[in-house]
Amino acid sequence: MSRKKIIALVVVVFLLWGIFSLAGLFWKKSGDKIETLLTVIALIKSQYYQPVSTEKLINGAIKGMVEGLDDPYSTYLDPEQFKHLNEQITGTFGGVGLIVTMEENHIVVVKPIPDTPAAKAGIKAGDIIVNISGRDTKGMDLDTAVSLMRGPVGTRVEVGILRPGEKETRMFTLVRENITIPTVESKMLDDKIGYIMLSQFTENSPQAVRKAIGDLKKKGMKGLIFDLRDNPGGELKAAVEIADIFVPRGKTIVYVDYRNQPDEEEKAEVPELGIPVVVLVNGGSASASEIVAGALKDWGVAVLVGEKTFGKGVVQSIFRLPGNAGLKLTVARYLTPKKHDINKKGIMPDVVVKQPAGSKEDRQLLKAKEILAEKIK
Template structure:
């Protein structure tokens, strides 16, 4: 199977009642799909074969993968449900929360609708690799979860009163999923505090980019907030930059806070809008084959740039911010990013189910492996929990004088604009 960039997922990744940002391209049905519909055991073997061929770690995280095959193919599977349970059990041996099986219903729900319309509470959920607890990657802006005050790194301990201890991410998704207008209650551990959030499920239309022209001491600047690297993110970003360039802004603040990632190709295309030249990202598979993505001399602006990041900035956000930082194109302001440096491919299986497989690691232009480590901003500014809550309960404050990290970014940007003018005056 040939995986193109459009089939590579960088989201941090199980999306609750939304979708992993992946398009139909890159999702390939196996040739023997009719056969697999009739033979659950062959579906188990198909999943094993995909992992065997493409998993990023040739040691399979120190698991004897051939012995695993022998074990699972010696079993009988009277029904597809039992085969699905076996596949999930088999994949757990890899100890990789990002490599996961989805039954047909789950697979259908995780494919993005190109209109950007999602249904649910608006959180991205993953299993913490160390603690195995269900962890919020980031709440999606202007959704029930974000409005209620759910934060990145929150641990979900109960769903409608049911403990999540030992719960699979897919099982959690099934419990949280439901019809718009219905309610689900999440119990969350945040540090020493236990918080309860009754959330009403909703249908959400998401536009990944919003932008505005704002005043500053050095003149007007462009503010662009990118919420997700979805299929239409690059087009909306290009439109935003071109519109602000026509308004002759003096510099930009790009806000990637609480952006959990999405499509690899979207992060590359957006990086090319800011970078004239230089490497953007390199990916390395288990054979050590390195593919480098570079800028293509088609930057839409060369004006000063400051990027806002935080602990909810994951994956594709880290590719973009890492590329801009390593190429000295932008100053990063905020707090350390999430730390996910793995790439998944997603493919459909013969019976309508799907499989996400970690196939590569990615590195920043200077060769930094940010998995677990994250990216440290050039200017660190922590916000208090009260300040974060104030921004979440009143989204209009984000990107305003009431937003402490934005205020710091504006200060840094004004310094860059002034320095650039000074250099030009000396020439």
């Protein structure tokens, strides 16, 4: 090792040592661990059989620190992942067009977005994604899987699919395109029953839901089915604005319970919709979906039909870090209006209806139509 490299290494170590020394009491309690960290950095820099940048080591240390929280929702995001997350929030990104969920530690396709690379290639709802660009997805968290499938428009990604009933993995090479998530689909069903499906909560979702309701009202809607099945959540603000459409004015939508700052209480500000509503939920309904479903159930303004929700009752904030990296950190838990903590518990529907895997008949939707037909007679 050259004299210059040794001097640079010593400078890095002493800089890190000085930063940690400022912690005072923290140092007294954790000095041996910090010394171990600095020693490991120095040993890797000087003894590892291949050169490793200090940036890579520090990024690894930060990632390990966040992983040490044992919180599946707190994640260190490198610049590329942070960029993808911001694209997801705004609803437009470079990707392959798959809406996915987590089922028994597997990444499962909820549905391909029409006219996207995944749909054109023949990937179907129910397909299990077993690898992405050579990485095994068994036990992989949803955010990582989604991030791997996204990237610059025009680049390629290889996705391995295991179709139910088959033993061989199908490989798909997909070219990423600019994807706009169609978060809202709406239509008029029989008997003046409106139907709105929301696939994700983005910045644009509240406006899209209000527009869909307005269009259905013009067609004479007397009851509404609001489908939140397999909706993994999204923006807290979007969830509050959408719940506000249904919850009576002045009533609580959600409590946000922080550790080191005053709790927040979000209340409805606009008149409620005023027609019978059924909300469809299942095990893929999580986070923001559960905020909406919990508020509507607690105030009795909708009947929940389907299966128990996922049970994600914690709130994440996104922090921008130096170098365009980011930190998604759990900062609070949320409680329903009746102060129910649903984290790791989920919300049980008012009417439980199981949907058999592979069935072409949507039993949950049929039950919702039956309930509304009785209410709007």
